[in-house]
Amino acid sequence: MDWQLDRNLKKPLYKQIADFIEQGISTGMFQPESMLPSERILAKELGVNRSTIVAAYDELQSLGIVERKKGSGTRISTDIWGFSHKRIPNWGRYMEDGSFLPNLPFVQRIRTEIRKNNVINLSSGELSPTLWPGEQFRTIFTEHPFMEPLGYDHPKGNASLRQTISEHVSEYRNINILPSSILITSGAQQALHLIVQCLLKPGDAIAIEDPSYFYSLPLFQSAGLKIFYLRVDQNGINPNDVIELYRKHRIRMIFLDPSFQNPTGVSLHPSRRKKIIKISSELGIPIVEDDPYSLISFKDENATTLKSMDENGNVLYISSLSKIVASGLRIGWVIGPPKVIDRLADAKQQVDFGHSIFPQWAANEFLKDPYFDIHINRLKRELKKRRDEIVRRLDEYLYGEVEFITPEGGIHIWCRLKQPFNDKQLLEESMRKGVSFVPGSVYGSGKGYVRFTYGRGETEQIEEGISRFTDALNACKQK
Structure with a gap:
């Protein structure tokens, strides 16, 4: 058998052997009814204990791929592609081969x-239930009858909600944009997925904070991106590190959580915010600003967003109601140049045909309500x-x-x-x-x-x- 185990892999040795044989059957290397090497011979050839080969053959037998008879050895099933033998999919193999990685x-x-x-x-x-505005939502449901049509809505999200968010970010975040520059998403997570899938390709270099919530997300690795790190101190990232990474790796996008960053809780210093915007403009590197927390500052003023300082459309701004209203509402949004928002909206349509109208209606009513303040x-x-x-x-x-x-x-x-x-x-x-x-x-x-x-x-x-x-x-x- 001209094949060797990879002992550096985390996959157990018996699984590697079973997978190799299964692949060999699929490619025709092993023909139906052909005999496999004996447990002792294969163990010696691969340099493993006989028990490892026994475990591999047991797994293949459980899947209906091989037949084993005491004293006769192990052979490929005679009816592997037939109708009389029921085969169980090797779900473990499917899960390992999937391109989207599991959570840590x-x-x-x-x-x-x-x-x-x-x-x-x-x-x-997330917030505890006692911090949710549950009573106000009950009032909204009672006093404001739901009259919206239940068909597919606008690809970018409900027009009324996008208008309300446009007014909301203008008042609370000093971001002045039209509703056409807004896409409603299922929380900030979906916005990040859409950006990665639509605007980047495998092999692209990106920069994230270290430590960072983004590090815990498998979506970057699943997309085949090269990840480089920007060290966070008590004043956030150092903009000079961005320049250094660009020179060495030609990073194509920067992902930042500049206000009360997760996990450190620190905020990017105002002077560093200005410099990072300037660098983005000079180098043409987009910034993805994730902003779940700027409205919950314990000081009198809300934190300044990078997007409010962006004069050239370099910042894609993500926010949601998850951290300030309720996580289960699943209302988020991404703000950016209209042509970029059109691209992301097209991808979202392919995934879910647009956001559900009911939570959009509820969010719209709550954001317009004087009770929001x-x-x-x-x-x-x-x-x-x-x-x-x-x-x-x-x-x-x-x-x-x-x-x-x-x-x-x-x-x-x-x-x-x-x-x-x-x-x-x-x-x-x-x-x-x-x-x-x-x-x-x-x-x-x-x-x-x-x-x-x-x-x-x-x-x-x-x-x-x-x-x-x-x-x-x-x-x-x-x-």
């Missing part, structure tokens, strides 16, 4: 555990209380063991633990203690960091959550 294991683990009632959720990047002001007050509470408890329970910059907005706090720890071990121990957090490695940072979210857990849960985390950390130290 840490992310999958956390999402599974937080569904349990006894877990205090300091990990999910009341809600945002209440949200900022409540989030600041929770921010103050988690800072207080971190100082109380982990004094001298943790460092952090107190965020001035948003919903996340980024902590560096002074003592080294194992990400997986600490997460598992924390789950056992009944509290969730996100390890810093999920965001591409070096070792030693964790992210807590104070927007999801209730204020009275925060102390208990940090207490449980402290117990988990101490337990790991003793192991």
Whole structure:
């Protein structure tokens, strides 16, 4: 057998062998009814234990690809392409071969555990139910009958909602654009997917922040992009690093979260914002600005967006109602040059034939309602209380063991633990203690960091959550 195992792959050896034989059958290398090498001979040839070959043959037998008889050996099924033999698709192979990558294991683990009632959720990047404007939506549903047609809407999204968002971003973000420059999406995530799929190609170089929420998204790797990193300090990224990356790698797009960045909570300094806009204009590099948090600043003024400083149409601006109203509403938008928005809208039509009218109608009514200001002001007050509470408890329970910059907005706090720890071990121990957090490695940072979210857990849960985390950390130290 002129083939060798790749021992550097994460795929188990028996799976590699089974996959190779299955591929060989598909290509005609192995013919129906032909005998496969004996377990001992193949084990010797490939340099593995006989048990590895047994496991590979067992897997092929379970799929109906081979027939095994004691004393007679293993042969390719005589009826592999026939009708009398029922074959089960090798779903594991299909899942491995798919071009879209799964979430990181840490992310999958956390999402599974937080569904349990006894877990205090300091990990999910969303608001708690008590911060949702549920009563106001009930009032809207009662006092404003839904009269919209239920057919397919405009490819860019409902015209009334796009007009309202145009007015909204003008008032709250100082972004002056026409409704034709807006595309309604299923949250910010879909906007990012559309941009990557429609405006970039495999092999293109992009720049993202380090650490960054973008690092945790498989969509960049799935698209075959080359990812380079812009280090984040207490003032955000350094614009000079963009120039350096452009010179070395000809980066084609920059992805930034400049206001109360996820996960660090820091904001890009005003002077750096100006410089990054200037660099974008000089080099012709588009900036994708993800802005979920600028309206929830704990200071009197909202954070300035990059898009409001953009005079040449270099910035694609993404925002949503997920972090300021309710995540389940699934209303987001992307703002950019009309021809770019047309391209993204065409792709969205191919995916889902346009956004559902009902959440668009609900979002439109809420954004127009005078209560919106009341809600945002209440949200900022409540989030600041929770921010103050988690800072207080971190100082109380982990004094001298943790460092952090107190965020001035948003919903996340980024902590560096002074003592080294194992990400997986600490997460598992924390789950056992009944509290969730996100390890810093999920965001591409070096070792030693964790992210807590104070927007999801209730204020009275925060102390208990940090207490449980402290117990988990101490337990790991003793192991």
